Amino acid sequence: EENGHQNKKLKSDVDEEDAEDQNKKSPKRKIVLLMAYSGKGYHGMQRNVGSSQFKTIEDDLVSALVQSGCIPENHGEDMKKMSFQRCARTDKGVSAAGQIVSLKVRLIDDILEKINNHLPSHIRILGLKRVTGGFNSKNKCDARTYSYMLPTFAFAHKDHDVQEELYRLDRETLERVNQLLACYKGTHNFHNFTSQKGPRDPSAKRYIMEMYCGEPFVRENVEFAVIQVKGQSFMMHQIRKMIGLVIAIVKGYAAESIMERSWGEEKVDVPKAPGLGLVLEKVHFEKYNRRFGNDGLHEPLEWTEEEEKIAVFKEQYIYPTIISTEREEKSMANWLKTLPIHDFNSSAVEMQTNNKNSKKSSDLEGSDGCGDDSD
Secondary structure, three states: OOOOOHHHHHHHHHHHHHHHHHHHHEEEEHHHHHHOOOOOOOOOOOOOOOOOOOOOOHHHHHHHHHHHOOOOOHHOHHHHOOOEEOOOOOOOOEEEEEEEEEEEEEOOOOOHHHHHHHHOOOOEEEEEOOOOOOOOOOOOOOEEEEEEEEHHHHHOOOOOOOOOOOOOOHHHHHHHHHHHHOOOOOOOOOOOHHHOEEEOOHHHEEEEEEEOOOOOOOEEEEEEEEEEEEOOOOOOOOOHHHHHHOOOOOOHOOOOHHHHHHHOOOOOEEEOOOOOEEEEEEOOHHHHHHHHOOOOOOOOOHHHHHHHHHHHHHHHHHHHHHHHHHHOOOOOHHHOOOOOHOOOOOHHHHHHHHOOOOHHHHHHOOOOOEEEEEE
């Protein structure tokens, strides 16, 4: 009592012992975290260790995991040490309402609250479940569902002079959009919908389970609609190009036959819709759930109890960001102006002849004036 310094020292020793005891009591366990985030201002989900120039969602997540005490600091520097795996790599600016990451952590008390305390409000951990030791969120995922929110004036025919705020999507156009989106269902060769994949690359074949556009709704005087797509897996830019091509057809820039042609071997110029509006909605683990979901040790990876939290997060952070950014930056309106530049009719041979003097990449990538996002 007489020596205040000694008391302080003793207290710090006790704190350290408590922390060590806590770590001993909290062995590392494999878990999954349900994440939601607004991707604006980030260069995608995946961390690029050693590159502080491009901030990613995982940079903020790893920092929060270290600060909350559920992983040691060196695990943040080498993510393999905690067996970290994200279910989907989202591109620059893309948001998520149901991203899943798997990793080994110390199951400390109030873990979700502690992690969230060290995260910005536009990134939230909404749920946690224990999983099998060998679980890998990317490999065990059967399917992914994305949504794409866009202003409906994107579907106005090019020959009609429309005022963006006054445009309303009519029933006939919505039906046409849905007929075209339904054509993507099944297995197709999507080599024209990504970069750096040839027509004979087996990995360019992808299976789409469903794709449709929902009923339009008005926000801040502008009418929007949401396209949903569920597929086994998607390549870089694939969804944006799938939507870009449908917009080009509906607007009258491209013939409907281009869709069938794009799945063939020739190179087709497919435009890439803006990244704003794309949201990873949900990831599916049907096989895992059948095998382990009711084994008495593990819970099925379903998030019905978290659905309300997901809906609230989307209303608070994702939709307002998409709407305000669209209104301020006019990303869709500006991108629509680039559609006439595309050559939807030429064969690959004609395109190569026309582009002999241009940069090699413009022919190979089918560039639409947008740089590649980090994926």
